[in-house]
Amino acid sequence: MGTQPGQIRRSRNESSLAVTCALAGALSALAACTAPPPSPADPVTRGKAIFFNETFNGNGRTCGTCHPERNNFTVDPAFIATLPPTDPLFVAEFNPALGKNFENSKLMRQFGLILENLDGFDDLEKKFVMRGVPHVLAQRTSVNSSQGPRTGWSGDGAPGDGSLRSFATGAVIQHFTKTLNRVPGVDFRLPTDAELDALEAFMLSLGRQQDLALPLALKGTVAKRGQVIFLDNGLGKCNLCHVNAGATANFGAGNLGNANFNTGVENLPDQPADLTGELNPPDDGFGRPGDGTFNTPPLVEAADTGPFFHNNAIETIEGAVAFYNGDAFNKSPSGLALAKIDPRGVGIRLDATQVVAVAAFLRVLNALENIRQSIELLEAGAGKGFADRKEARELLKRAVSETQDSIKVLDGAGLHPEAVAHLQEASKLARKAARSFFRRDALARQAIDEQRKARAQLTEAP
């Protein structure tokens, strides 16, 4: 009796299945022997799990819904367009209880704007503001001020004591609720003290842990000029409120920490969200009623986290720098104050080449930070043992994502093509490393070499 082809195939499949099972069994036994259990004492690890997985019994959103790791902890229209219609970001589109006065889908999808009831919940129809999602990177450098912690776009985003630790409680109430009644224990549960501790630890662990020390020994002609303009308190004046391209102010008498300013962004004409004809009430910033001021964000991470300003009014980093030349800024309290102390009576006035130079500088800073993070991720990924291969793959994928960002910010302005070539190679190698079973370490090391070569194109520093 002849054997049926199907039987032979099945028999082969069965033997390869048996081999696979044996191998998997051996590997999982090995993993069980070598993988340390996740440390419950590590608040950053616990905070990460809460940040990305915990819905607080609400509408399905997590912190990661609006602050996804794969998009620099923020959302923008391009990223939003990649999400499936069932993503909890769009909960207002499929949960009838949130269909009105919870989000504006049109403004969310077109401009990445999120609805916030910052001046109270007593008139949901008319009393709200539409804000972009700030990234949560480098918060260790950007939250503290001499007047207390500053969180969110207006610096007053947290209930309770106003700290970063308390921020999640307000976010759950505003964004995670199942209905607009917002009853704790019914529509959501409030984070526990232990969860707030862990979330704070995780958020503080993200991105840069300290400010840069400018000037950097940059190689690019335009970026180098941009740095000079940035640091010139008589020309660019950027460094007054963004010391070392961070989020703190220093007017000559010491660092004042993270400060709020009224820079007139609300007075920009033709704001994209307004052009749609959708209701978009003015945003009065800090406090109730607001005083018109908004919080200073760090600039190192700016170039790959647009759109810019609290209302996502400007799409490009060049546009964001150019904003400071316009009437909206120069007639604002901040612009007028700068003009008052300027010998020429000028707030900020840069020509187009100077705007581009400052933006190029910010793009290079961003790319350098991407490279720093990529190397850190690649080193961590390469260093993982066999038992931690899943984690290694995640780290390497994040390195790829960071590398893609650095390519984008440089390529977007035609900067440093040689560095871009190295970064492209680094990205390829990191991708291969993420997939590789046996050569992960070697490929990751090669990717690190390429990152270093790219960095050497941007700066003299090692």
Place this chain on the structure above:
Amino acid sequence: MLNRYLGLAILFVTLGGALGAHGQEATEIYIPVGQSPGLSGKSSLMGTLDSVDTGKRIVTVSSPSGARTVAFTERTSIWLDRSLQKQPNRSGAIADLQQGRKIEIKLRKGEPRPVAEWIKVQIPGAER
């Protein structure tokens, strides 16, 4: 150079120095008495409402550490915590400051005497 620094310092006072940081009150309304992060059990005043003097605009609160008198102003928010009833919290009025109710008060910073920034009044479970 000195003039320039002086000017810049004035700039800070104009733009940012006068701001006192405080928590976002808007979502605070939905946080039940005793659960405000970083405040409850630390710097807020919690206890039972002893008395209200609407003329002098003061409340007296008794707590395990003794009785304390706190002033309120037209800027003081009064919120009704109806979470025990599983009902949404809402804004209240001075009339809701009833003796015997559990309350929590956040004190305004930088005041020479205790002044309430907000007062939460817990509505008992059976009451609507």
